[in-house]
Amino acid sequence: MKHAPTWLIAPALAAAAAMPAHAVQYLSIEQAQKDFFPGADRFEPISMLLTAEQKGFVEKAAGVRMRYFRQPMWKVVENGRHVGWVVQDEVYGKHEYITYAVALDASGTVRGLEILDYRETHGREVRNARWRAQFHGKRHGAPLQLGNDIQNISGATLSCRHLTEGMRRILALHEAVLQ
C-alpha cells in the first residue's frame, strides 16, 4: 500500500456508533432455480406434509433435527422429462440465519448450492420463532431494512457446520420422499 488507509474507527467509537446486525439478500428462489437449471421448462412445487415416520427417518439418517413437517421443494422438468429437484432450506447458528437452495439431479446427486439470504442477529432472536417468522414470504417483496447498507465486513469467521448438517438433512429427505 502506498498510503495508510483512512481509518474510520475513532469517530465511530467516540460516538458509540456501532451498527446493528446486518443482512444480505443474494438470490431469490426463482433466480436460484434458473441458475441451477437454465434449460428447465418448469419447476413444479411439491406440496406435501412429511409423515412422522418420514421425519423420523430423515432425523435418523442425517443425525440432525428436522424442525418442520413441510419443506419447500420443486420438481424440475426439462423437455417434458424430470431432470432434478430444487430444495429450499434454512439453518441457524448462534448469530446467523441462512436460507439456501440446493439442486439435486434426478438421481439425488448434489448439483449445486446457493445462499439465498444471510442475516445476522444479536444472538437470542435467532432462536425465537416470532423473529424468524418475520422473514417468511419476505423474499419476494421488499427487502428488510436490517443494516442493508453494510457491504463489507472484515472478521466474520462463521463456521459452516450448520450448512453441512442442512445438506445431510436434504439428502436424507430425498431418500425419504423424493426417490
Next chain:
Amino acid sequence: MTARRSPASSKPADTLLRRARPLLGTLVAIRAAGTSTASTDAAIAQAFEVVSHLHARMSYHDADSDVSRINRAGAGTLEIDPHTWNVLAAARRLSEASDGLFDITVAPALAAHGLLPHHASHAEPAANATWRDVVLRSGHRVELLRPLHIDLGGIAKGYAVDCALDSLRRAGMHAACVNAGGDLRMFGDVPETIHVRHPLAPTQLLPLCALTEGAVATSAPYFSARQSGEQVVSALFDGVRRTPCPGARSVSVVADDCMTADALTKVVYADAAHAPAVLAGFGAYALLLDTDAAGRCRAKQSEGAGWRELSSELEVAAA
C-alpha cells in the same frame, strides 16, 4: 462518512450481482459489477470455481489435498500444485520476516487443543519441527526436512480471495469484492467502508476504514474460541511459543493482497510490540481493538515501528 456507495454506483449501466457459497470452511461472498447480467454471472461462477480448486488443494480436512499429503508424508520431497507451492513460498517469507511468529507448522499444537482434528493417517510430527523444515524446491516440489503437520487455514483463504479477485478482473469486471469469512479484497473506483466486529459483541459492527482497492483481514477470537481444559482458547497461535494467544482483541490488517493481510494479523496477535516493523516491511497497516477494564473499546493504529493510541483522541472527541 462519505464512502457508503456500492461500486456500481459510479457506472449506473453496470449489473451488480452478489452470490455466496460455503467454501474454505466459511461463507465466501462475491460481489461484482460488469456490463451485463450474463457476463457478471459467468465471471462470479468462474471465481467460485477458482476458490473451489484451491479449497480442494489446501484443506487440512480433505484427505486428497496437498496439505494432507504433506502431513502424511513424514520427511521427504513431494510435488505439489503450483498454487500450494505459491502459498508455501509466501508462508516462508512471512515466517522469515516475523522470526517465526507466523508459522504454518503449529498444526499439532492446534490439534492438541482440539482446534484441528487428529488424522490417524498423518505421520507422527517431530516435536521440534518448524517452518525452517519446509524447503521449497524447483518444479513445484517441497522438501520436508522433518516429519511435520502444516495448516494453511488463513493464508490459503487469503490466497483464494486474491486468485478469485484476479479471475474477476480478467473477466472484465469493473468493480468486485471477494469476502471469505472476513478476509476480503476489492477493486473498483469508488471508496467503500469496511466494517469490523466489536470484539466483545461480534454482531455489532464498527466502521473500520475506507478502501477503494486492496485487502483487509481481521483476526479475532470471537467465533473460533473453544474450551480446552481449564482454558478458553482461540485458533490464534503464537508460532514461537506454540501457545494460544490470550485476550479478546481484534486485529485488522490492510495490505495490497489478502494473503499477506491475513498472515500479518497473526503476527500482530502474537507479538504486538514487534509487529509494526514487520508490517512496514510489507507495506501494510494494522488497527488493533482492545477493551479496557470498564469494557470500553480502545483502538490503536500501527505507525512506523510502533503504535499510536487513538483512545486519547476519542476521549477528547467525546468531551
